[in-house]
Amino acid sequence: MAERVLMKGNEAIAEAAIRAGCRHYFGYPITPQTEIAAYMAKRMPKIGGVFLQAESEIASINMVYGAAAAGMRVMTSSSSPGISLKSEGLSYIAGSDVPAFVVNVQRGGPGLGGIQPSQSDYFQATKGGGHGDYRMIVLAPASVQEMASLTVKGFNLADKYRMTAMILADGTIGQMMEPISFEDVEVETYDKPWALTGTGMKREHNIVNSLYLKPDELERTNFQRYEKYRTVEESEALWEEYLMEDAEICVTAFGIAARVAKNAVAAARAEGIKAGLIRPITLWPFPKAALRRAADQVKAFVSVELNMGQMIEDIRLATECRRPVSLCNRTGGMIPSPDQVLSSIQAAAGCRDGRLSEGQMTSPAQKGGN
Amino acid sequence: MDHKRITLFAGHYGSGKTNIAVNYALLLAREGKRTAIADLDIVNPYFRTKDSARELEAAGVELISPQFASSNVDLPALPAEAYRLVQDKDLYAVMDIGGDDRGAYALGRYTPYILEEGDYRMAFVANPCRPLTKTPEEALEVMREIEAAGGLPFTCIVNNANLAHETSLHTVLDALPYMKRLSELSGLPVWLTSAEESVAEALAGWVPEVLPMRLQEKYFDLPEQKDPPKPRPLFG
Numbered sequence: 001m002a003e004r005v006l007m008k009g010n011e012a013i014a015e016a017a018i019r020a021g022c023r024h025y026f027g028y029p030i031t032p033q034t035e036i037a038a039y040m041a042k043r044m045p046k047i048g049g050v051f052l053q054a055e056s057e058i059a060s061i062n063m064v065y066g067a068a069a070a071g072m073r074v075m076t077s078s079s080s081p082g083i084s085l086k087s088e089g090l091s092y093i094a095g096s097d098v099p100a101f102v103v104n105v106q107r108g109g110p111g112l113g114g115i116q117p118s119q120s121d122y123f124q125a126t127k128g129g130g131h132g133d134y135r136m137i138v139l140a141p142a143s144v145q146e147m148a149s150l151t152v153k154g155f156n157l158a159d160k161y162r163m164t165a166m167i168l169a170d171g172t173i174g175q176m177m178e179p180i181s182f183e184d185v186e187v188e189t190y191d192k193p194w195a196l197t198g199t200g201m202k203r204e205h206n207i208v209n210s211l212y213l214k215p216d217e218l219e220r221t222n223f224q225r226y227e228k229y230r231t232v233e234e235s236e237a238l239w240e241e242y243l244m245e246d247a248e249i250c251v252t253a254f255g256i257a258a259r260v261a262k263n264a265v266a267a268a269r270a271e272g273i274k275a276g277l278i279r280p281i282t283l284w285p286f287p288k289a290a291l292r293r294a295a296d297q298v299k300a301f302v303s304v305e306l307n308m309g310q311m312i313e314d315i316r317l318a319t320e321c322r323r324p325v326s327l328c329n330r331t332g333g334m335i336p337s338p339d340q341v342l343s344s345i346q347a348a349a350g351c352r353d354g355r356l357s358e359g360q361m362t363s364p365a366q367k368g369g370n
Numbered sequence: 371m372d373h374k375r376i377t378l379f380a381g382h383y384g385s386g387k388t389n390i391a392v393n394y395a396l397l398l399a400r401e402g403k404r405t406a407i408a409d410l411d412i413v414n415p416y417f418r419t420k421d422s423a424r425e426l427e428a429a430g431v432e433l434i435s436p437q438f439a440s441s442n443v444d445l446p447a448l449p450a451e452a453y454r455l456v457q458d459k460d461l462y463a464v465m466d467i468g469g470d471d472r473g474a475y476a477l478g479r480y481t482p483y484i485l486e487e488g489d490y491r492m493a494f495v496a497n498p499c500r501p502l503t504k505t506p507e508e509a510l511e512v513m514r515e516i517e518a519a520g521g522l523p524f525t526c527i528v529n530n531a532n533l534a535h536e537t538s539l540h541t542v543l544d545a546l547p548y549m550k551r552l553s554e555l556s557g558l559p560v561w562l563t564s565a566e567e568s569v570a571e572a573l574a575g576w577v578p579e580v581l582p583m584r585l586q587e588k589y590f591d592l593p594e595q596k597d598p599p600k601p602r603p604l605f606g
Contacts (some may be wrong), residue, residue, distance in 0.1 A: 004499065005501050006384070006533050008384055011502075014467055032415075035383075076592050175414075175417070177415045178534055179534050333442065
């Protein structure tokens with residue numbers, strides 16, 4: 001068995017990034033992800049890498065843009081308000097088709113919000129955040145082990161498709177400690193003939209740019225880029241299914257919410273309710289096929305989220321609203337207990353004619369539960 | 371086990387200081403000592419001593435923690451009451467210091483009182499399963515950084531070798547050469563071996579002083595398990 005180490009989620013990302021060949025880290029501190037920067041500050045100088053604490057989030061994302069254009073494996077990390085600041089750079093990186101790796105260890109919002117865990121940047125990560133037509137590959141780890149393996153995966157995918165891969169974690173997984181090992185995902189390397197590495201007077205110079213003076217050229221580039229995105233959607237969706245074989249109620253949850261939901265599904269089974277769980281691991285591309293299949297089988301969906309209901313929209317889209325989808329949610333740093341999720345499953349299981357009553361649509365938090 | 375009037379736990383962040391400090395305070399209370407514990411961690415706003423407030427209160431341990439601990443206010447301020455730990459000499463005091471040198475800066479203001487009284491134990495909590503202190507040499511580096519920041523020299527080492535819920539007897543025993551080397555390098559004795567209760571039981575006879583620990587419960591399933599279980603303890 002590979003060597004086991006006890007790591008915080010944030011440290012696991014940093015160490016996995018180094019093992020994936022990342023030698024350039026640019027960032028700006030913010031709770032609850034600062035351990036990533038602290039780890040990089042300690043390790044990078046010892047392995048000939050660059051750690052730079054920039055003057056702001058905006059500066060650091062543009063340093064990422066620059067290093068990515070030069071073909072480096074490069075990353076930055078931040079938490080919700082910091083990712084908002086970086087969003088302009090993310091749009092430029094997408095418009096220039098360079099690979100970058102970005103981590104968002106989410107905290108409560110909007111605004112300064114709070115430092116406790118949250119999943120309320122789902123829209124920002126999967127639908128844009130920055131301006132223009134673009135996508136990012138969004139990976140949602142649910143354990144410290146996945147913080148490491150999805151980091152390596154993220155660097156691989158970013159290079160493979162020349163786009164940004166983002167880890168969308170939350171304060172809980174960032175801070176919690178679990179034993180992990182590192183050898184489970186292979187590091188892939190890709191040639192980067194487009195990179196700005198100097199011509200050596202032997203070839204035409206490369207250009208990395210997101211500005212298009214001619215509208216038809218910009219349109220053509222956007223169409224080409226979306227061809228690439230379609231390939232990603234067709235081939236890179238990842239998800240986990242738990243007890244779905246004969247499920248009548250499908251619980252959906254990502255990240256830390258899925259850890260709680262899994263306990264609730266097991267508790268529902270113990271009560272004789274045929275519940276199962278689909279945990280999207282990639283939030284974009286969203287595992288539509290799995291949800292579509294589930295919609296043929298189950299009576300209802302329950303989406304467990306640490307936000308006001310964001311992934312629930314993608315579930316409704318993927319299933320074309322063929323089954324009722326109810327929301328079980330907490331926000332502001334609160335995390336639902338397995339009992340709260342269980343009562344949402346019970347309510348969904350009691351639904352008749354494929355419709356939920358008004359009362360069943362409300363979440364435990366709205367009912368004033370703790 | 372003999373006790374000093376003030377016991378401080380410091381070390382690399384994530385080495386297990388808070389769990390050990392809480393369990394040690396509970397042990398003091400069980401032995402009938404008037405005990406207080408102070409959370410002096412101004413670095414990490416999560417995994418606080420305050421998370422164990424209910425158990426500490428039930429055991430009669432006084433808890434002194436920053437006013438905003440476990441809230442959304444990420445404010446590095448210490449409570450004035452913490453001075454009682456160094457001034458009230460009828461009290462057995464346990465101090466939970468923040469991780470690394472950054473955490474130990476907060477200790478500096480109490481150091482002159484602690485040194486003057488001279489009845490203290492400053493314990494370095496070591497876990498070789500943590501990535502940045504995998505060698506005794508790296509641990510020694512952290513030790514020296516903490517001493518420079520807090521101004522208080524360490525007097526002993528706590529062997530807290532663990533892999534959270536995967537910890538076995540072997541995890542602890544495999545760490546013994548590491549602890550011996552760290553002891554040689556620093557010139558300090560290994561005072562205590564701390565482990566979760568079931569492992570601690572198995573350790574009897576292998577190491578001299580064992581602190582059996584109860585850990586906070588979380589209701590996240592363990593990721594390696596196919597079937598999610600009832601809530602099980604995880605190290606904080």
